[in-house]
Amino acid sequence: MKKEIRKIGIAGAGTMGSGIATVAALAGLEVQLYDIRSEALDHAAATVLKNLSGAVKRGKISEEAKDQAFHRIAFTGEFSKLTGELMIEAILEKFELKKELFQKLAAQNSPDCILSSNTSSIPITRIAAVTPHPERVVGLHFFNPPHIMKLVEVISAPQTDPKVADRVKALAERMGKRAVHVKDAPGFIVNRVARPYYLEALKMLEEGIANTAAIDRLMTASGFKMGPFRLMDLIGIDSNHYTSCSMYESFFYEARFRPSRIQQQMTEAGKHGRKSGEGFYKYD
Numbered sequence: 087m088k089k090e091i092r093k094i095g096i097a098g099a100g101t102m103g104s105g106i107a108t109v110a111a112l113a114g115l116e117v118q119l120y121d122i123r124s125e126a127l128d129h130a131a132a133t134v135l136k137n138l139s140g141a142v143k144r145g146k147i148s149e150e151a152k153d154q155a156f157h158r159i160a161f162t163g164e165f166s167k168l169t170g171e172l173m174i175e176a177i178l179e180k181f182e183l184k185k186e187l188f189q190k191l192a193a194q195n196s197p198d199c200i201l202s203s204n205t206s207s208i209p210i211t212r213i214a215a216v217t218p219h220p221e222r223v224v225g226l227h228f229f230n231p232p233h234i235m236k237l238v239e240v241i242s243a244p245q246t247d248p249k250v251a252d253r254v255k256a257l258a259e260r261m262g263k264r265a266v267h268v269k270d271a272p273g274f275i276v277n278r279v280a281r282p283y284y285l286e287a288l289k290m291l292e293e294g295i296a297n298t299a300a301i302d303r304l305m306t307a308s309g310f311k312m313g314p315f316r317l318m319d320l321i322g323i324d325s326n327h328y329t330s331c332s333m334y335e336s337f338f339y340e341a342r343f344r345p346s347r348i349q350q351q352m353t354e355a356g357k358h359g360r361k362s363g364e365g366f367y368k369y370d
């Protein structure tokens with residue numbers, strides 16, 4: 087019988103890491119939230135507090151539950167604190183960085199610690215292949231914002247032990263999520279279907295067919311919750327661009343997945359959307 091998952095570590099305290107920490111703490115887990123940048127940790131603490139206060143305002147939790155959840159999270163810059171039954175990686179969408187992180191996490195945790203990735207597109211198979219005890223590597227893909235969106239994809243590589251996938255699925259359900267088993271494939275399910283939503287909108291912008299506000303207005307008028315440009319700003323222009331690059335490679339450079347130069351330039355210019363104050367729109 088494996089130990090119940092009580093203590094987890096999250097690497098990367100950005101858009102996703104801070105939201106995942108919120109839901110994990112609300113589910114009663116003890117969370118170490120780690121980042122290499124102290125500004126990211128300060129920002130994450132403010133974001134978690136804002137998420138929890140929002141839940142109080144919506145009548146979802148009490149003031150007391152908010153304080154308890156906040157105190158279950160330790161915001162840390164010390165890598166050695168990342169020990170426990172489950173690690174969730176939510177750092178930049180770059181394979182080399184993830185590879186190094188998984189190897190370091192494997193070195194300081196027992197072989198039955200589950201090592202999961204919140205990657206949007208990097209093959210779990212590839213991450214597992216470079217990690218000791220690859221059978222405990224699994225994808226745990228939350229959606230943005232993680233404390234609101236119900237869906238979680240649980241991604242199994244060929245190396246993943248089915249019991250590991252079942253354990254993280256059960257944990258996601260304890261967090262109040264709708265968790266679904268998915269096979270490892272480029273972009274898994276949701277990102278594969280959603281990619282053209284971003285890329286076609288960017289192509290239309292490049293071709294001068296309509297501006298961002300018009301495209302967003304039309305898409306929301308046709309029933310989508312958010313237009314593609316507002317959504318890319320929420321996701322993070324850089325995260326969305328790196329995901330496009332990784333999917334393009336995984337699909338052997340099929341033209342329909344070609345990344346956008348507009349997005350590449352915005353990524354390089356630091357216009358990363360809401361998190362940087364400016365993307366396709368400006369934010370306070």
Ligand SMILES: NC(=O)c1ccc[n+]([C@@H]2O[C@H](COP(=O)([O-])OP(=O)(O)OC[C@H]3O[C@@H](n4cnc5c(N)ncnc54)[C@H](O)[C@@H]3O)[C@@H](O)[C@H]2O)c1
Pocket residue numbers: 097098099100101102103120121122123126175176177178179180183187204205206207227228229230320321322325329361
């Ligand atoms: N943004 C989304 O909508 C979304 C949705 C689902 C999945 N994802 C995936 O989640 C992951 C994180 O994306 P994000 O949008 O939160 O990115 P982000 O840029 O908001 O945050 C990433 C954080 O990781 C930190 N970081 C970078 N290298 C690190 C390292 N070696 N160790 C520890 N911290 C490190 C950065 O300082 C930053 O704070 C990516 O793999 C992305 O594809 C993103």
